[in-house]
Amino acid sequence: MIRRLLMLTIILYGVALVQACAPVILAGGATAAVAANDRRTVGAQLDDKSIEIKSRRTLNDDPKLGDDVHININSMNGSVLLTGEASTAELRDEVLEQIRSVDGIRRVVNEIRITEPTAxxxxxxxxxxxGNIKTKILATKDLVSGHIKVVTEDSVVYLLGVVDRKEADLATEAARSADGVERVVRLFEYVD
Structure with a gap:
């Protein structure tokens, strides 16, 4: 009887452990699928994520910035796209100076507007x-959604990725056809 109870407890404990691991396993699988569909190496993807994290931390640690700026940071192969708003040119310049001090950045694309932060x-x-553009890209034949990064700031859409020219044109058309888009900016790196 005790042996059966012990065996049942061990089995139930094992099932509980497996169930607790399921979200971790699924998340790991999803991350692997995204990484596999990206033309950048896994190392480049990790470098870009590291650049974004270090850049965000650098800006958060600067007491001069505060609520007078709203900055988005997106890195693709070491090229950093900065979008958002700064209430003064001096604050924008402070952001640029801070970002340029981060290791690993090859180029900074400054799209920060001088205005109050958006609501x-x-x-x-x-x-x-x-989301609408990503859905259109996903539904577009001959276009792998994992190759394209979509960033929208105040209805201006920025397209980033490592693509061929046909993919760039398809992604641009998908973005232009989306409701609410005022302008599309292509920041691709081309493989052809």
């Missing part, structure tokens, strides 16, 4: 536009 409603609309 939450604007950012929500931008998220909706980005």
């Amino acid at each position: 939450f409603a604007n950012r929500t609309r931008d998220s909706w536009i980005t």
